[in-house]
Each structure stands twice: as structure tokens, then as C-alpha cells.
Amino acid sequence: MTDTAERNPLDKRRPTQVVAPGIYQLGLQGNSFIVETEQGLLVVDTGPSPDLVPDALADLRQHTDAPIRWIVYSHGHMGYNYGVPGFLADAERRGDPRPTIIAHENVVRRYRRYAETGGLQAHLNSMQFRRAKAAFPAVPPQTFPDQTYAESLTLGTTGRVVQLLWAPSETDDVTAVWLPQERILYGSAAVIESIPNIGTPLRTLRDPVRWADTLDRFAALDPAVVVPEWGKPRREKVGEMLTETARALRWLRAEVVARLNKGMAVGEILHDLDYPAELFDEPWMAETYGHRDFVVRDIVRAETGWWDFNPTNLHPSHPDVAAAAVAGAIADQAAVLAPRAARRGGGAAGAARDRPARAGARGRAGDRRGPRAEGGVVRAAREAGVELRVAEPVPGLVHGWSRRRECFGSLWRPKTLTNVAPSTGAVATRPPASPPATGVPRVVDPAARGL
Incomplete structure (x- = not known):
């Protein structure tokens, strides 16, 4: 990362972007998806700090002055909704009713776990975001949801319909947002324009098949536009991106399990796999956040436990x-x-002589053996x-x-x-x-x- 301050999501927000009439990206942590309905605004994710909220809302008010009716948590990861107090304070200042906070039911369990492991989470986040551990509170400033749902929840009684969909993927508590009239899908943490970050070295297990199932369900909606958790809306090859990412995850699962059945260890598997270019040499499979080797390791860990046979x-x-x-x-x-x-x-x-040869010379997808x-x-x-x-x-x-x-x-x-x-x-x-x-x-x- 060449410019940590520029790319650190805790340090700044991005300008508000218009996705479609009445639909916005607020640019807090993630895209902070905004939908305008006849009942008020739906806000997905309030950002990493109340300090960023006044500027974000001032930017949003240049597009709409509607009150905020709902705050929805995209998922339970720390930092995505530390800005809730800022949104609640703004509603009180304006004389608007308090927004209802909605999340998937599994967020509650995650928040309780984070409260129990606050010191560990601070340590991990200090490494991830390149901050001193003291910059992260030992007790996370979490605001628990007012309302939860299990499979889906429809908001809006008249006009624009908004559907919240359970989308287990990076976590088991992800909420995606589907606008059936506009065929716009906010993919939330399930769509990141990178190979899915399964197998992160310091986080809990993530199931690639569960993630693939979610992407296939997204594809079945036939969206015209997909807004990822981070980055620009995708308006081309939308279905292909969803289905081919799912196919790549299933390929990884099948190939790793086949080698486990032969008695191979993780190191042997990593050097034996030959990744097909038609699945892995695509822009949406870039290794900018996740990595194919990490996916392999998580599949092995899920099936064999923590021991590495050493x-x-x-x-x-x-x-x-x-x-x-x-x-x-x-x-x-x-x-x-x-x-x-x-x-x-x-x-x-x-230093240049010390770098290993790059895999690109052995094919577009790279032969990592x-x-x-x-x-x-x-x-x-x-x-x-x-x-x-x-x-x-x-x-x-x-x-x-x-x-x-x-x-x-x-x-x-x-x-x-x-x-x-x-x-x-x-x-x-x-x-x-x-x-x-x-x-x-x-x-x-x-x-x-x-x-």
C-alpha cells in the first residue's frame, strides 16, 4: 500500500455518488448505500466514526432533504457502524423521528462476541489499519439493532420497494439490498470486486460454498446494476461476474477436497493446484483483498482442524x-x-535480484507450483x-x-x-x-x- 493515509478507510470519506435517481453511495466505510423512499431514507452503514457524519450528511443534503427512516447494518464487522450516534444526533437536531436500526439476527451474536474479545479485536485492527492499539477502544462502541430479521425483510408500504436479503458470505450476518423495480442490487460484503477474502490469516473461518450459494441467488435476481461493498457500481457483465465467481469458489472447494482425499497436506496442495485462467484471470478475481492460497488454506482448516501435521x-x-x-x-x-x-x-x-520470479511469465493465471x-x-x-x-x-x-x-x-x-x-x-x-x-x-x- 503506497499511501496508507489516502487508502485507510478510517481516515476519510469519499464524495457522495449518484447511482440512480434517489439512490446514492455516501462514501463512509464501504459505500454506505442510500435509498430514498416515500417513508424516508434508508442508510446502509454509518461509517467508522461520528466525527465523519456531519460532513457526510451535509454532502447528502445537497441531493435530498428527506429524513432518515432506517439505518441498516450491512454486516457486523467492527467500524462499519460506529457512526450511528452521529446519525441519531442529526435526526434529533432536525426534529425528525429516531431512525429504526435494522440488522440480521446474527449481528447480535457477533456484537456480543466482540464485546467479550474487545482487546483481541483492538490488536487485530491495529495491524489491519496500521494504527496504535490504543486508537481502538477496549470496549467497542457498538449500537445494538432495534429490529432484526432472519431471511428477508421488505421495507416501504408505498412507492419504491426495498428488500433486505440475508446474504451469508464474508460473515454469517450480511444484509444485501434489492430494489426490484430498478433491478439494482447492493451486494454488501458479499460483492467486493476481488477474489472473496476467504481464509484471512487472522480471522475466523469463511465458507466458500455458502458464499457461492449467495452469489448464485444474486444472479437469479437478474440485476441490471450491482453496487459492491467498495468501489463503483457494475453495469456490465453483472451476471457473469456473480456466476463465475461462484463457479471459481466451487472449483476451489472440489479441487482441494479431492487432494485432501488423497492424503495431501496443505503445502502440497498449494503447489499442486493448476488454476484455470477462465475462472481466475478475470478483473473481479483480482487478488487485491483476498488470495486464492488463503481460500485453499481455509478449506483445509475447515476439514482438518488446526494441526498442520508437523x-x-x-x-x-x-x-x-x-x-x-x-x-x-x-x-x-x-x-x-x-x-x-x-x-x-x-x-x-x-533488492530486485532478491525478488522471486513472477507467475505471469508462466501463463495469465499463473502457475504457482x-x-x-x-x-x-x-x-x-x-x-x-x-x-x-x-x-x-x-x-x-x-x-x-x-x-x-x-x-x-x-x-x-x-x-x-x-x-x-x-x-x-x-x-x-x-x-x-x-x-x-x-x-x-x-x-x-x-x-x-x-x-
């Missing part, structure tokens, strides 16, 4: 202990830790000509590793590092010492540790 991670040593064992195995630590740019000549040219990547320390040692030696054994640790099928039945295998993992280039001058006499041995796996 015995090290079943009962891991404390990170400090494992790090000390690895550091002790390096004969010349200074050489290994020397700046890579210095070893390669420095400057932009050295290749040799197993070496970890940083092992690779640096090889490049510097530094010999890695097995250090004295640390109680509770096993020096050496093997593939999952070899290691589970017997975690200890008296092989040299050269025999066990030749692909890393690590060199051992002697086999490991005997395993610990008692307790379950724990494996120091340089490949799994990213070394």
Missing part, C-alpha cells in the same frame, strides 16, 4: 527455547544475519556459504525433521539433517543425539518455523 506444533516448546536451539545450530551467526543487500551488492539492483521455498535463515546461510551444524541437543527438542507421513508414528528418527531435508541445503556433520529418555519429543522444524 509434530513440532502439537506440543511446541516455548518460542524462546526453540529459537535458542536454532541459533545454537548456526556456526557463524554474524554471516547468516548479514544484510542480504550487502551480500548481493546492495542498492535497488540487489515450484520448488519448496527455503526459509530465511537456511537460505541466507546457503547464499553466504555458511555451514549449518547440529548443536548439542536441548532437552525436549529433536534436531531434524521429516515429512508428515514419516514422523507421526515415531517422532524420533536418527537421521542426519542431510538425509532428512536435503532441499534446504542444510549440512550436518553427525547424526542427532539420542532422543530424550522421557516425555514426548518435540521437533525443531526449520521448514515449519520459516527458517
Whole structure:
């Protein structure tokens, strides 16, 4: 991200855009979809802060002075509706009735979970939005909905009809907005003009088939215009975008499960898949928010649990202990830790040589298969000509590793590092010492540790 301040959704809003007569994008967090009805305005998402609301409403009032009748939550993710107090205060100032806040029924459960895990959410959001953790309150300023629904809800008794549709996708509480008379669909968090962000590294599981089902239901509505959660309305290839994204998600599910049934591990699956260009080389499948590898990982995680088949991670040593064992195995630590740019000549040219070859040279969709990547320390040692030696054994640790099928039945295998993992280039001058006499041995796996 080249300009964090410019692209950070917490920092600014975008100007109001007219989608169609009486239909707007307010440009708070997400598109903040606005629909004008005879009963008043429907507002989807109030933004990340009450501080942004006065400017947003002043911009909106240049197009319509109708009162706000409903506030609808697109989904329960934090920040999308922290601006509710600003909207309520504006209604009170104008003398308008208090807007009714509507959400899918699952938002209530999510909000309760966020209240319980406020510290964790603040930590995760500080990384995502590049802010200090202190910038996020330990107790989220959540406003619970006044009204919830389960499958669908129709608003508007006369004139323009607005239908709220449950659209499970990124979360299980997404609400889409369908305007049947205009055939305009606000896809909410289910439509993001990117490969669906399934398998985000620090978030909960997201079901690709459930997401695909939602997109197929959208396509069955035959919308003329789809407004995504972020970005410009799509007026061309609307049905194709919806159905082909769904087809890609189902392809991923089927191909990953087929390889799981063969006993393949996630790393093997990631390098074995050959992604068809007709599904993945499309603008709406750009890896700008999600990534195909992350989808694969989430499917594997959903079917196999959290263990990665590495015995090290079943009962891991404390990170400090494992790090000390690895550091002790390096004969010349200074050489290994020397700046890579210095070893390669420095400057932009050295940095450029350090980048991996791009997949585009192997086809439009990219062939992501290749040799197993070496970890940083092992690779640096090889490049510097530094010999890695097995250090004295640390109680509770096993020096050496093997593939999952070899290691589970017997975690200890008296092989040299050269025999066990030749692909890393690590060199051992002697086999490991005997395993610990008692307790379950724990494996120091340089490949799994990213070394």
C-alpha cells in the first residue's frame, strides 16, 4: 500500500455518488448505500466514526432533504457502524423521528462476541489499519439493532420497494439490498470486486460454498446494476461476474477436497493446484483483498482442524527455547544475519535480484507450483556459504525433521539433517543425539518455523 493515509478507510470519506435517481453511495466505510423512499431514507452503514457524519450528511443534503427512516447494518464487522450516534444526533437536531436500526439476527451474536474479545479485536485492527492499539477502544462502541430479521425483510408500504436479503458470505450476518423495480442490487460484503477474502490469516473461518450459494441467488435476481461493498457500481457483465465467481469458489472447494482425499497436506496442495485462467484471470478475481492460497488454506482448516501435521506444533516448546536451539545450530551467526543487500551488492539492483520470479511469465493465471521455498535463515546461510551444524541437543527438542507421513508414528528418527531435508541445503556433520529418555519429543522444524 503506497499511501496508507489516502487508502485507510478510517481516515476519510469519499464524495457522495449518484447511482440512480434517489439512490446514492455516501462514501463512509464501504459505500454506505442510500435509498430514498416515500417513508424516508434508508442508510446502509454509518461509517467508522461520528466525527465523519456531519460532513457526510451535509454532502447528502445537497441531493435530498428527506429524513432518515432506517439505518441498516450491512454486516457486523467492527467500524462499519460506529457512526450511528452521529446519525441519531442529526435526526434529533432536525426534529425528525429516531431512525429504526435494522440488522440480521446474527449481528447480535457477533456484537456480543466482540464485546467479550474487545482487546483481541483492538490488536487485530491495529495491524489491519496500521494504527496504535490504543486508537481502538477496549470496549467497542457498538449500537445494538432495534429490529432484526432472519431471511428477508421488505421495507416501504408505498412507492419504491426495498428488500433486505440475508446474504451469508464474508460473515454469517450480511444484509444485501434489492430494489426490484430498478433491478439494482447492493451486494454488501458479499460483492467486493476481488477474489472473496476467504481464509484471512487472522480471522475466523469463511465458507466458500455458502458464499457461492449467495452469489448464485444474486444472479437469479437478474440485476441490471450491482453496487459492491467498495468501489463503483457494475453495469456490465453483472451476471457473469456473480456466476463465475461462484463457479471459481466451487472449483476451489472440489479441487482441494479431492487432494485432501488423497492424503495431501496443505503445502502440497498449494503447489499442486493448476488454476484455470477462465475462472481466475478475470478483473473481479483480482487478488487485491483476498488470495486464492488463503481460500485453499481455509478449506483445509475447515476439514482438518488446526494441526498442520508437523509434530513440532502439537506440543511446541516455548518460542524462546526453540529459537535458542536454532541459533545454537548456526556456526557463524554474524554471516547468516548479514544484510542480504550487502551480500548481493546492495542498492535497488540487489533488492530486485532478491525478488522471486513472477507467475505471469508462466501463463495469465499463473502457475504457482515450484520448488519448496527455503526459509530465511537456511537460505541466507546457503547464499553466504555458511555451514549449518547440529548443536548439542536441548532437552525436549529433536534436531531434524521429516515429512508428515514419516514422523507421526515415531517422532524420533536418527537421521542426519542431510538425509532428512536435503532441499534446504542444510549440512550436518553427525547424526542427532539420542532422543530424550522421557516425555514426548518435540521437533525443531526449520521448514515449519520459516527458517
